[in-house]
Amino acid sequence: MKFTVVTILPELIEPALTAGVVGRAREAGVISVTTVNPRDFTSDRHRTVDDTPYGGGPGMVMKPEPLLAAIGAAAGAPPAHRVLLSPAGARLTQGRVRELAKLPHLVLVCGRYEGIDERVIELAIDEELSLGDYVLSGGELGALVVIDACARLVPGVLGEPASADEESHSAGLLEYPHYTRPAKLVAPAPPPAMPGETRELDVPPVLQSGNHAAIAAWRRQQSLARTAARRPDLFAKHRPTKADAKLLPPHVADRTHLALVHHPVFDRTGKIVTTSLTNFDIHDLARSSMTYGLAAYHLVTPVTSQREKAEHIAKLWLDETDLPRKPPASGSRAGALARVRTADSIETVIAELTAEYGTAPLVVATSARAESFPGVPRRTPEELVAEAAVRPEPLLVLLGTGWGLADHLIPSVSRLLAPIEGRSDWNHLSVRSAGAILLDRLFGRAP
Numbered sequence: 001m002k003f004t005v006v007t008i009l010p011e012l013i014e015p016a017l018t019a020g021v022v023g024r025a026r027e028a029g030v031i032s033v034t035t036v037n038p039r040d041f042t043s044d045r046h047r048t049v050d051d052t053p054y055g056g057g058p059g060m061v062m063k064p065e066p067l068l069a070a071i072g073a074a075a076g077a078p079p080a081h082r083v084l085l086s087p088a089g090a091r092l093t094q095g096r097v098r099e100l101a102k103l104p105h106l107v108l109v110c111g112r113y114e115g116i117d118e119r120v121i122e123l124a125i126d127e128e129l130s131l132g133d134y135v136l137s138g139g140e141l142g143a144l145v146v147i148d149a150c151a152r153l154v155p156g157v158l159g160e161p162a163s164a165d166e167e168s169h170s171a172g173l174l175e176y177p178h179y180t181r182p183a184k185l186v187a188p189a190p191p192p193a194m195p196g197e198t199r200e201l202d203v204p205p206v207l208q209s210g211n212h213a214a215i216a217a218w219r220r221q222q223s224l225a226r227t228a229a230r231r232p233d234l235f236a237k238h239r240p241t242k243a244d245a246k247l248l249p250p251h252v253a254d255r256t257h258l259a260l261v262h263h264p265v266f267d268r269t270g271k272i273v274t275t276s277l278t279n280f281d282i283h284d285l286a287r288s289s290m291t292y293g294l295a296a297y298h299l300v301t302p303v304t305s306q307r308e309k310a311e312h313i314a315k316l317w318l319d320e321t322d323l324p325r326k327p328p329a330s331g332s333r334a335g336a337l338a339r340v341r342t343a344d345s346i347e348t349v350i351a352e353l354t355a356e357y358g359t360a361p362l363v364v365a366t367s368a369r370a371e372s373f374p375g376v377p378r379r380t381p382e383e384l385v386a387e388a389a390v391r392p393e394p395l396l397v398l399l400g401t402g403w404g405l406a407d408h409l410i411p412s413v414s415r416l417l418a419p420i421e422g423r424s425d426w427n428h429l430s431v432r433s434a435g436a437i438l439l440d441r442l443f444g445r446a447p
């Protein structure tokens, strides 16, 4: 594979490519890297490649003519794929690297100063790539990153081709941890240990077992758990296989309980009231709870007749599927209504879950008002799921009816989900809509 780097600082490129995997690949002739300098395409005495920006402002901009000529010379005809390294480009991913590594020739254009004249991008750039959301002083480090990441995927560069398949990001997951000898490492303990104190760390026994199936399962489990904890964004896109599901701790959704609270809630004047149950709330949130795989949906009201009404409505649907002869089909509304439970108070739900799981739930409130539950830590849905994934407790998510949960009367709340915001200042969603949106943000899969 051939790389041509268009840069006014070729001296930054060459020394970085002489050692390691890329150095050996160049020596073996598997890849080649050359540079083209836009200064060689200038006609003035100072070999000028920059000029002041139209419209004013700080810094200089790379002039179009020498850059266009340099890119043309680098790309040949028909032109090879031309990439501009730019903080405004699409973020470089392993998936994109895999595709680029299949090309025979890649031209990497490095900006300097404030960047390059926009018309060069229109005329002579096929793709803009960014290393990340920060600004470097030039594109050369980016070009080296692209060369390194692509080169190691070119056949014949890595000693063992499988090593690129198992790495972080190759299958949308982070890689498992590695260990080498010694099996028992005794090393100075990290601060705040006393001087001279040591710590002994062992290699996980499964890796020393020689059982290849057990090792593969352990590695996969580590890879899944790491991704869930460190990169919830990647994990949300990952579709676990059946084998993965067995290796993962139960999904947070499996131990999440939704509670629709009818007391204590505020009315429009700020008074504490008990609201009435509605048929819609029972059905719609039961169906949302089922769709997102929740453990149960609790209707909380101190009014006995209201609880009986809820149980009656849920049971009507259950009866329709000929229970007890066959359990409700997973896609049926009866399946959803089977998740409905009733309780006279939030405290009762907490006591039930504590008995069921052997540990008290993490109680999460929701509110349309950002100032509700003062002092309670705020979480985005992504942060909450990432936190809950590495904690043992079940989650109890409280939805308020009326004018919202009476925050000062619910001391068990230890997290608050940030209010849902739309594009207007008004965010008075029905509790059914708010519940569905929050569940999708918590547990919805990326398409």
Ligand SMILES: C[S@@+](CC[C@H](N)C(=O)[O-])C[C@H]1O[C@@H](n2cnc3c(N)ncnc32)[C@H](O)[C@@H]1O
Residues within 6 Å of the ligand: 084, 085, 086, 087, 088, 109, 110, 111, 112, 113, 114, 115, 116, 129, 130, 131, 132, 133, 134, 135, 136, 137, 138, 139, 140, 142
């Ligand atoms: C100082 S930067 C210009 C930044 C530009 N004024 C902006 O705010 O987008 C100079 C050059 O460094 C390179 N560069 C800077 N940050 C980068 C990043 N995150 N990824 C890829 N290239 C980058 C680009 O080639 C860019 O033209």
